[in-house]
Amino acid sequence: MALRWIGVCLAAAMACAVIRPQRPELATAVSLAAGAAAMLGLALYLEASLPRLQALRALAEGADDQVVNAILRCAGISVLSELAGQLCRDAGETALAGRVRLIGRVAILALCLPLAESLLGSLSRLVS
DSSP states (O other): OHHHHHHHHHHHHHHHHHHTTTOHHHHHHHHHHHHHHHHHHHHHHHHHHHHHHHHHHHHGGGSOHHHHHHHHHHHHHHHHHHHHHHHHHHTTOHHHHHHHHHHHHHHHHHHHHHHHHHHHHHHHHHHO
16 A cells, blocks of 8 residues: 555656646646645555554553553654654755754654663663
């Protein structure tokens, strides 16, 4: 399914490259339509994956909820910051795109620091 949407986006990008010199407004419309269709396809793909994510969460019932929540939040931050960065880049704001991606990385690091402290504490207790 993902390959299909990748193909649609690549075809739209090639069409935009051909159309843009003569009709830039049409190229923008094609790009927006392909992007919207791809995002809808991604949403449907994620919706189909939801039962698997719930099954993984059920398997992690014995694990600390803080760990499971941190993993899911990190995944969400990663996806959202990448999407926002790409939207900024598409708008021609490459510097802003870099800042958005940096903010996402720092947020993930900050979210993982308590887990790292807990892990290192457990390891030091095992070694002692």
